[in-house]
Amino acid sequence: MTGLQPTAVPSDAKTLDSSLGPVVGGDTAKELATAFGMHTIADLLGHYPRRYALRGESSDLTRLIVGEDVTVIAQVVSVTESEMKSRPGTMVTVKITDGKDTLSLIFFGKGKNGTKGSQNWRTKALHPGVRGIFAGKVTAHGNTVQLAHPAYKTFDTELDEVVIDPKVKRMLLDIVPIYPATARITSWEIADAVALALNALGPIPDPVPELLRASEKLMPQGRALELIHRPHASTDWQQARDTLRFIEAWVLQCTLVQQHTQARERHTTAREPVPGGFLDRFDANLPFVLTTDQQIAAAEIAVDLSQTSPMSRLVQGEVGSGKTVVALRAMLAVADSGGQAALLAPTEVLAGQHLRSITAMLGPDLTAELMPTLLTGQLPAAEKRKALLRIVSGQSHIVIGTHTLMSDNVEFFDLGLVVIDEQHRFGVNQREVLRRKGATPPHTLVLTATPIPRTIAMTVFGDLDVSTIAMLPAGRRPIESVVVSLGEKPHWFLRIWDRVAEEVALGRQVFVVCPAIAPKLAEEGQTLDQADGTVTDAAAPARAAASAPRTAPRPGQLASQGTGQPAAEKRPIHDVETLLERLRQHQPLAGLRLEPLHGRMTSEEKDLTMRAFAAGEIDVLVATTVIEVGVDVPNASAMVVMDADRFGVSQLHQLRGRVGRGGVPGLCLLATYAKSGSTSRQRIDAVAATLDGFRLAELDLELRQEGNVLGDSQSGDRSSLRLLRVAIDGDLIARARQAAQFLISGDPALRTEPVLRQAVERRLNDNQRSWLHKG
Template sequence: MVSDRHRRLDRPLKLAVGPKTATALEKLGPTTTGGLLRYYPRRYGDRGKLTTLRDLGVGEHVTVIAQVAGSSVRAMRNKRGAILTATITDGRDRLTLTFFGKSAGTLSFHERRLRPGITGMFTGTVGEYRGTLQLTHPDYEPFEDLDEEFAAVQKVDWPVPIYPAGASIPSWRIATAVQTVLTAQGPQDVPEPLPAAYREEHGLVGVLQALHWLHEPHSMGDVRRAQDRMKHEEAFVLQTALAQRRAAMRSRPTMARPLRMGGIREAFEARLPFELTAGQREVGAVVADEISEPVPMQRLLQGEVGSGKTVVALRAMLQVVDTGGQAALLAPTEVLAQQHLRTITALLGPLAEAGMLGGAEHATRVTLLTGSLSAPARRKALAAAASGEAGIVIGTHALLSENVQLADLGLVVIDEQHRFGVEQRDALRAKADGTPHLLVMTATPIPRTVAMTSFGDLETSTLSELPAGRAGIETVVVPAGKPAWVERAWQRIREEVDGGGRAYVVCPRITATETEQGEEEMAEDADLLDDLPFTEDLIATGGLPDAAPRASGPPRPPLASVEEVAALLRQVPALDGVTIGEMHGQLPTDAKDAAMAAFASGAAPVLVSTTVIEVGVDVPAATVMVILDADRFGLSQLHQLRGRIGRGTKPGVCLAVTTAQKDSRAMARVQAFAGTTDGFRLAELDLQMRKEGDVLGAAQAGRGSSLRLLSVTKDVEIITAARAGARALVERDPALATEPDLAEVLDASIDEETAEFLQRF
């Protein structure tokens, strides 16, 4: 509940600045006085030096003090509209001011203010028209008396706040409205979410002082100190929300699942055909210790493509099964769920055949639950899960259905965490009597700052070491405009197939008539960002525009589609006699299974597919991948796709075909992809190339909960400090009883939608 002393910040803008100004401001986002105070300047201008009219030069940005000698309004001669021309003088020389409007009426405001005899300060860039110097649409400030003139002269060296404006309200009017609201606030009117001890530790000013420095700075030093303080605030509020979630989850009752000697896990480790990497052993030990405690484990496991996350997760699942519990593995697609079923049952062998002929003495069962199961198969899977017969239940979103019951859910494993939201994660955990342990996995490497920002309620483990025996992958950029290079790509596929290999050909679309972003399995970070005008102003306002104009240049050819490319390859001489398979998300489940089986067996050694094969698909014989329109994918997604090859003992080759221009950002991204197989390095580059707006999401722009100033790519020290401070505060005061202002701001800014969004990065 908002305290009485802060109710002023909830006042509708129309009561503070008038209905007309409020209506214009509300189109930009702010609807209350508090929202207007947090509508920060986009950048800061320079009034230039105070000068006399005689010293003016064309192109200079200047500020002059002069008197209005006269003004007039006339209609334009050759088109609709009106022009206001005013002449100002310093007593010796003259300068023209010019204002354009849709009609004479729209210029009446300036006409009233620029009365002959009025003295004022005028700021703008000097231009020239027919031999006469002029300022076009200058900023100006009329003086009523000498005191105002003296105060204005003092302001000449002050930075000029420039706000994100709109057609109905210019920046200077926004500044006036902000000043009207800001001057009415006292120290007790604006909530202070940063604890006093934290501010003192980091040398931060109070919130009201920071607002004054942001909206009316005397120097750029003021601006920097204010922005630093507000970055700490944004980070601290977010980290407090995540720390509260973490603390609340850790306080819930859970069952300890200690290691048991002589159980299925021990038998599984004895039959592994390979040696665990040092990273797998280290992370596995941490996970085993946490599952052994009566405190819910909450851990994020990120790892390079092929680093062995599934084995780490399976060891944890078997530890729970050994205690009589169950583990549920949630995957985002049926293809990935099916792959997990095949991988896990193959690794377990007879240990997954409890009660079956040939099954091990100590064994369990693994069952699959997806939306496409037949009614009899679904009934059987539901029964196995509800009875506890299946110690491991693998599924897609179908696992979240109300009619899915589990006998004793002890561990939830979420694969490809970024495909799920908080609600889905919690819906699965709610199927347990207590609180199950949680392990979320991602093969999309997450830079440290993003992990702290988006997954602040989880502890993080990283697998970066690849299993022994991997032969590596070479990546080559293939310009689509060079037919000989493209033809060589098809020849390369034939060479690999003749050597017993398999080849993926990846397309962004299913059919030629499909819109560019119409396919459901095209990843959320599919990178069509080269057509967006990234500027400092865009970043400062917090996100991408709703609709950005296309960049100029030659039109791009249509994107490659599975249907067209498969038909084309069947006519390519280099692939004569090679069976070409097709795979995409709209195929029925049995058709997908058949396509993957034919590919794995070599019956159809070339698979033309969408990004549905991006994660989890494991065909060790796959040695070559051709990615068509590679510039239309994000770096992380390209890295995921490439991870489908080179998983056996033979080296892989990835051919990134692109129509991108030589010096474009799109080509720079593809070349960066080709330059390294280090997923964590690519993740850092992805952030640098995509900028803040895309990291945090366009959906955040303009909302009260938006991170307006904090940069997850640059402000690692602030995020680290805020995380430590927020966790310490929540540990000693979970309800924030000692920090009522923080609780108030938190309640107003971190809603459920925002919390879910942040978890989905």
């Protein structure tokens, strides 16, 4: 025979689903599982380099940030060893340089191999002129930064370890992948594990059909995995990244489209209103006309409820756009059919607010017949027993509660509709538990007051139908938003409270929001998830760096490190307890009724406080973000947000939406120490510049870029996106979704695409199944 013969595949060749232990060794596999949750070769090869560096070029040492784990390439300038005065042993100080600045490496030791404290083995390895890769945590010592006991690997040693082959030597001198790493497993140890996995792999089947791969100009998946981990040139990892990014979008969209298709194939009870029933009576007494957007959303929901396949719909709407009344109409349609609706709220304050607002909208007659029931964890035992009895007997057609609704002892008579308010506050497993309480799959309505950019809607909620309510009801007054720059004009701090006193003098009420409950020292640029234990969308969580390449490499990005920010500047952040005490002593506010509201208060205390504020018995409420959503006090005309830079764009927009709900204009003062031109200040300025939540959502996405857009509650245990970036990959995601819809419409079970079917199953099994089954 002539021509090329197929390469024989070793009988012990591994697949993407093979376990890591036999490939990389038990100890390394254990470290990878502990640090990153990796168990298979697919997990490891999906841990892409964060960036790439050239061995001949040094990292920029001026961009290091105190407290950050870094991996840098640099050259040793000097090495000195001296005896420590306070204890036996020596200290080795190594200075490395990027050609402009220097960084100190400090090693303490008692010696090696019985030597008298000497670390001469280290001073020989790190001699002047040697280049290497160094990894550790940046710490500050006086006015200088340093790495204490960093891990390191010199390129000289690496070259000594291989047979001097020109081809191998050229590869070693080219591009170094820098991986997200930890203190226990370094970037080069991960690279070594990746090399073992790549060498052990047999041929990798491609999940992208051949015609689609050709139209998108993609390389085979196996080649892409090889080149993104072991590139010979910059164009290698760039082209590989583009291929893997599309594959990620393709598998994700196929998963979502298949889930949506399968969900529509399930059978449930159709829920339709009856003539003269609850819904007709409610509509007849409604004191206002629904906006066009509300009418369209209501019609879409009505059509869904009338089907025997369960509804899975997301209603996104501007702050104050009237989502609750649309959801209530859906509940009444279900009640007309004899069923029950469960409204799941993230906090007891919001659950209580929902009960009061729904009762007010229903009026006394419908309330008596439908018997809306509140169930929260803090209800007295006797009240809880009564509530449970009403729910299980079907006496209550509308049930409102918090996480308690998901308890095992909560049983429904006929759960026909689940309404999830502020869906991002709930873990997906919790929502699925509530849905399983229906005898047949209940219809599901998900509400969010955070406008969602198109790319996120396709990526996060691709298995839901989406309705949008952008129009505000008639009578909503505009809100004036003002940035109060306390860093530039500290005296404005007192002017804030003069303005608050002026609002109260007009018979109005004011919210004051702080990022913390009690005194806390924060670092400049630190977000709430670091400073106060409260997750916000202000910036990407640091843990994303350990689980996925937050900064997927872009063309030309080879040796950059850090963000260019200076060492953190510490200052107190405002907290409820301290500020409340100060305000009570401030003369312009003397005699005013000021009260706190925060998460450490009991449910009864929070409920009583909110009731008192709603009744006008409190003038100024000093609170945390517990008032972020759902709180409706028409007489509240002004809001002050202290340390506004500690909050994300959408959160500031949510907070602002608590005012201006009555007949008077709203005022929102965004107080901040953020410097003009900083990313934090850009967020605040953007919020002040527009009331358009949809525009702010897009801007927020642009500002955050590679941040963990999905958040833990949306993405399961780890970040769902690896290379795909919804901020810039909208067109790619749309193409992948269109192709997925075309394929799955003709082959829902993917019988003709076994490799793709396996890739979808792998994604579902990768801690993602619950994420994709959203409430």
